[in-house]
Amino acid sequence: MPIEIPADIVARILLVLQIILALVGAFFIAFWLSLVIWTFRDIRSRTRDALAQILATLMVLLFNIPGLLLYFILRPQETLAEAYERALEEEALLQGIEEREVCPGCGRKVEQDFLVCPYCHTKLKKTCLMCKRLLHLNWNICPYCGAPQVSSSTEVKAEAESGAQETPPEAEE
Numbered sequence: 742m743p744i745e746i747p748a749d750i751v752a753r754i755l756l757v758l759q760i761i762l763a764l765v766g767a768f769f770i771a772f773w774l775s776l777v778i779w780t781f782r783d784i785r786s787r788t789r790d791a792l793a794q795i796l797a798t799l800m801v802l803l804f805n806i807p808g809l810l811l812y813f814i815l816r817p818q819e820t821l822a823e824a825y826e827r828a829l830e831e832e833a834l835l836q837g838i839e840e841r842e843v844c845p846g847c848g849r850k851v852e853q854d855f856l857v858c859p860y861c862h863t864k865l866k867k868t869c870l871m872c873k874r875l876l877h878l879n880w881n882i883c884p885y886c887g888a889p890q891v892s893s894s895t896e897v898k899a900e901a902e903s904g905a906q907e908t909p910p911e912a913e914e
Contacts, residue, residue: 773805776801776805776806776809777798777801777802780797780798780800780801780809780812781794781797781798783816784797784798784812784816786820786821786822787816787817787819787820787821788817788821789821797812797815797816800812841853842855842865844858844860844861844863844865845863845865846858846861846863847860847861847863849861851865854875856868856875864878865878866878867890869883869885869886869888869890870883870888870890870891871883871886871888872885872886872888874886876890
């Protein structure tokens with residue numbers, strides 16, 4: 742003796758099942774579209790090649806989760822931002838190895854044995870009065886020969902005094 746279920750209850754159960762299936766289907770469609778959008782954004786951050794971007798997105802669009810797994814296998818390991826940062830770090834390391842001096846006046850690179858910047862004519866170093874080796878401007882003694890150095894303000898005063906003591910030839914007439 743089979744139990745008979747009323748038709749209105751069967752209709753309600755079918756309606757609930759249809760709603761549940763519609764919600765699950767909508768969830769899977771939204772999940773699938775979010776995978777496609779995520780893949781497109783991810784591949785855009787990893788390469789500038791438009792063909793690779795399109796192919797990776799189409800692979801996930803057509804094959805869904807297996808396409809995403811293939812994308813994970815084939816995608817570039819680092820993003821463009823990571824590659825740029827790595828290049829900057831390498832460049833900074835190379836510049837640190839070079840250790841070239843910079844002109845305080847114009848900021849351009851100058852050689853260590855320059856007395857004057859060839860670009861802006863800023864005085865970079867001075868020569869020792871005794872041994873004629875290059876010295877930094879703020880040194881008041883030569884580390885090579887031990888000779889005391891005249892400071893730049895004293896040099897200017899000495900030049901001004903020597904110029905004041907000499908009378909120009911026109912003034913003597």
